[in-house]
Amino acid sequence: MSRQRKVKTTPSRKSRHSPAQIIALAALGIGAVLIVGLVILAQVTGKGPTTVAASDDVLALGAEVYGNTCAACHGENGEGYGIPQAPALNETEHAWHHPDGQIQEIIKNGGKVMPPLGDQLTDGEIVAVIRYIQTWWRPDQLRQQQARSLQYPLQ
Ligand code: HEC
Numbered sequence: 001m002s003r004q005r006k007v008k009t010t011p012s013r014k015s016r017h018s019p020a021q022i023i024a025l026a027a028l029g030i031g032a033v034l035i036v037g038l039v040i041l042a043q044v045t046g047k048g049p050t051t052v053a054a055s056d057d058v059l060a061l062g063a064e065v066y067g068n069t070c071a072a073c074h075g076e077n078g079e080g081y082g083i084p085q086a087p088a089l090n091e092t093e094h095a096w097h098h099p100d101g102q103i104q105e106i107i108k109n110g111g112k113v114m115p116p117l118g119d120q121l122t123d124g125e126i127v128a129v130i131r132y133i134q135t136w137w138r139p140d141q142l143r144q145q146q147a148r149s150l151q152y153p154l155q
Helices: 019-045 056-074 100-109 123-134 139-151
Strands: none
Touching: 056 123, 100 123, 100 139
């Protein structure tokens, strides 16, 4: 009678993953974390302008137009609510979500309460006041707004 050796047919828990597999899994995990990190980093620091592309002269004109025409309703520094319905135009609210072309349109044609100002301001003054407002936004807001403005630029 021959002696039969008992052969294990199921691998022990210990050996279910070879060291190579463990290294591969770890690499995948680290890779996933890295990718998520890079995506977040790109959102925050991604390419695109984060400063307003306008000369000092244009910004000075924009400040003048703003003070004369917009500040009574939108606040001296864009903080809003000179009249109850006028939102902030600075970084605290929604203004920076609008692309350049849409802001130009709002200024020219007004809103429900805001008067149309297209007859009162030149095209150059409207661009200048938009650039001036943009100086209140955070770099990441400005970058997103400029990306959207590629789809809806100044007309
Ligand atoms: C008489 C008050 C008044 C004046 C003057 C005025 N606005 Fe407004 N503005 C408003 C109101 C109110 C709204 C909200 C929309 C509405 O109800 O008309 C608004 C909306 C806006 C918005 C959209 C904001 C958002 O978050 O959606 C922008 C941009 C804007 N105004 C820019 C300007 C600029 C620039 C000037 C000056 C050239 C100006 N406004 C002058 C009252 C005014």
